[in-house]
Amino acid sequence: MASERTGNTLENKRKHVCVIGAGLTGLTTAYRLSKQGYKVTVLECNLEPGGMASAFSIGREKLEHIYHHIFTSDTYVTSLADELGLSDKMQWFEPKDSLYMAGKLYPFSSPVDLIRFKPIPFVERIRTGLAVLKAKKVDDISRLEEMTAKEWLVSNSGQKAYDSLWDPLLRSKFDNDASRVSAVWIWNKFKLRGNSRGSSVSKEMLGYMDGSFKVLIDALVEAIRKNGGELFLGYTVFGLTKLNGHFRIACMLEDCSSVELEADAVAATISTPRFNAMTGELGLPKEYLSKTSSIQYKGDLCMVMRLRHRLSDYYWTTVCDDLPFVVVVEHTNLTGLRKYGGHIVYLSRYLDITDPLWTQSDSDIFKLFCKGLANMYPDFRPGDVRDWRLTRTRYAQPVIGKKYSVKMPAMNTPQPGVFLAGMAQIYPEDRGMNYAIRLGDQAAEAVSMHLEGSDSNKANCK
Numbered sequence: 001m002a003s004e005r006t007g008n009t010l011e012n013k014r015k016h017v018c019v020i021g022a023g024l025t026g027l028t029t030a031y032r033l034s035k036q037g038y039k040v041t042v043l044e045c046n047l048e049p050g051g052m053a054s055a056f057s058i059g060r061e062k063l064e065h066i067y068h069h070i071f072t073s074d075t076y077v078t079s080l081a082d083e084l085g086l087s088d089k090m091q092w093f094e095p096k097d098s099l100y101m102a103g104k105l106y107p108f109s110s111p112v113d114l115i116r117f118k119p120i121p122f123v124e125r126i127r128t129g130l131a132v133l134k135a136k137k138v139d140d141i142s143r144l145e146e147m148t149a150k151e152w153l154v155s156n157s158g159q160k161a162y163d164s165l166w167d168p169l170l171r172s173k174f175d176n177d178a179s180r181v182s183a184v185w186i187w188n189k190f191k192l193r194g195n196s197r198g199s200s201v202s203k204e205m206l207g208y209m210d211g212s213f214k215v216l217i218d219a220l221v222e223a224i225r226k227n228g229g230e231l232f233l234g235y236t237v238f239g240l241t242k243l244n245g246h247f248r249i250a251c252m253l254e255d256c257s258s259v260e261l262e263a264d265a266v267a268a269t270i271s272t273p274r275f276n277a278m279t280g281e282l283g284l285p286k287e288y289l290s291k292t293s294s295i296q297y298k299g300d301l302c303m304v305m306r307l308r309h310r311l312s313d314y315y316w317t318t319v320c321d322d323l324p325f326v327v328v329v330e331h332t333n334l335t336g337l338r339k340y341g342g343h344i345v346y347l348s349r350y351l352d353i354t355d356p357l358w359t360q361s362d363s364d365i366f367k368l369f370c371k372g373l374a375n376m377y378p379d380f381r382p383g384d385v386r387d388w389r390l391t392r393t394r395y396a397q398p399v400i401g402k403k404y405s406v407k408m409p410a411m412n413t414p415q416p417g418v419f420l421a422g423m424a425q426i427y428p429e430d431r432g433m434n435y436a437i438r439l440g441d442q443a444a445e446a447v448s449m450h451l452e453g454s455d456s457n458k459a460n461c462k
Contacts, residue, residue, distance in 0.1 A: 312377065
């Protein structure tokens with residue numbers, strides 16, 4: 001168990017909330033509710049909290065399994081960090097980005113780089129820049145919901161710009177489903193990147209936390225426990241039922257034994273397939289289940305390498321050629337070497353789990369990725385890799401299609417007291433730490449409103 005059970009007469013009178021999932025959304029939900037005085041229990045199937053922001057030790061530092069940074073517009077992250085006394089841990093950097101196309105690296109950090117990007121005809125470079133500015137001014141996205149990103153980009157940037165630039169970028173996240181992604185998704189990307197430049201059009205600033213974002217995760221866990229909440233790791237929820245006005249949550253532990261918990265409300269901060277698997281006995285209506293079942297997710301393979309030498313001068317390189325990975329993130333080109341003991345590089349690939357690459361062994365994927373790096377960087381040798389590890393994330397990226405707002409399942413499920421708050425409900429924004437925290441705030445508010453409305457003695461909930 002990750003914590004000791006504590007309780008007293010007053011505590012046992014409080015409404016009990018079970019939060020399933022200890023990613024940023026789940027931890028934020030639990031933190032907000034515990035701060036309000038609710039009794040909170042967090043259940044996490046993994047052996048460490050943090051979800052996709054979890055970290056491991058490398059050298060004398062902590063590092064996320066999957067690359068992370070924030071934008072200057074990510075105010076939910078910075079506000080939460082301030083609230084937890086971590087404002088001095090946030091550091092800001094000016095990245096250098098590039099595109100890899102036709103065997104060549106092109107600088108791609110500023111509007112000037114776009115103008116100089118010769119693989120696209122000059123007129124379409126201008127149109128592409130104007131399309132980004134146009135997207136930033138869009139407030140009503142209802143029309144964009146009717147279009148695919150491909151349709152909008154071809155119309156506003158041109159066919160050559162789409163084929164050379166935008167199609168590879170969309171495929172980097174959505175693989176074979178790139179052509180059916182909503183225009184809303186690309187609109188949000190343009191808006192996010194534009195806002196991260198602040199008052200300077202040419203300079204983008206990215207943030208990273210000293211000690212990794214595990215510092216934020218640990219602070220949330222500590223605050224939850226300080227407020228009387230509990231966190232249990234290695235607890236896989238497989239059943240959720242309702243009996244006598246309370247919810248029973250059935251869990252399997254690491255040793256294959258099982259336990260049951262009881263709660264007045266449940267906030268599931270997980271993927272829709274996992275939610276469907278555990279709620280079969282609740283008898284949710286078909287209309288709601290049709291929405292939770294329709295969400296398609298891409299898996300992600302993310303390899304982190306520690307190298308003896310850096311590959312380039314760039315932090316983020318989007319790969320537009322046919323290589324086994326779609327992005328190269330040279331983390332230490334953003335943050336500096338610190339105490340990692342080498343140059344940190346992430347390689348990522350989004351794909352369907354039906355893709356043969358998904359089931360290849362870690363060592364085979366390592367060899368394949370090394371071959372791809374050698375194609376990109378002539379000076380790279382496999383012997384440059386000091387060590388590496390591969391993280392597989394089954395539900396990494398929901399596919400956002402047209403009219404997604406109509407298809408998205410509501411947070412308040414048809415079963416009063418059960419709430420679903422996963423990354424598939426961050427729309428119209430894309431997944432990321434900032435909106436994961438916002439979703440946690442919203443989930444906590446929804447749970448609190450339900451319990452306050454059903455509890456005549458509200459003083460015990462505050």
